[in-house]
Amino acid sequence: MEFGSHEERARKQSYRGYSVIHCSPNALQAQxxxxxxxxxxxxxxxxxxxxxxxxxxxxxxIKILRSRDARSISLLTQGVFVSGCSLWLIYGLLIQSMSIVIFNIITVLLNVLIIGLKLRYDHPAAD
Known part of the structure; x- marks a missing residue:
């Protein structure tokens, strides 16, 4: 017993042992x-x-630039974050995802700026 309409069965053909179903141009366009x-x-x-x-x-x-104070920023956290974003950037390049690449470049640069500001403005407390 075969299932499907006569029209569906008529579209099925065998090609070298494989069942081939012919799709209408409208179905291909919709897909x-x-x-x-x-x-x-x-x-x-x-x-x-x-x-x-x-x-x-x-x-x-912006807060660090205005206040010239970066004591509340963890250098370790920023370093780990930049490393993670760099890996996301490499991943984006490998899978060719423009959104992952663009935003991780910007995020890495922005966080490198924050690290630079931390190193510049992070002075030991004066006694």
Missing amino acids: WVEERLLNLVTEIVGFSAGTLTTLCWTPQA
């Missing part, structure tokens, strides 16, 4: 549009996440 839409949504989410996580370091850098 193409769906894949493009999914890719677009994925990139929008990536760029949004990148924007937010990159911008979150901007107020910290």
Whole structure:
């Protein structure tokens, strides 16, 4: 007993032992549009996440520049964070993800600036 309409069975053919199903141009176009839409949504989410996580370091850098005080910043934490972002950058290059690459370059540079400010303004307490 075979399932499916006569039309569906008629579209199935055998080619070297493989079952081949012929798709209409409309079905292929719909699949193409769906894949493009999914890719677009994925990139929008990536760029949004990148924007937010990159911008979150901007107020910290501005505060250090204005106050010339970086005592509350942990050098170890910043160093580990820059290392992690550098690995994300390499990962983004490997998978060719523009959003991961762009925002991790910016985040690494911004956090290197914060480390530089920490080293410049972090003076030992005067007795």
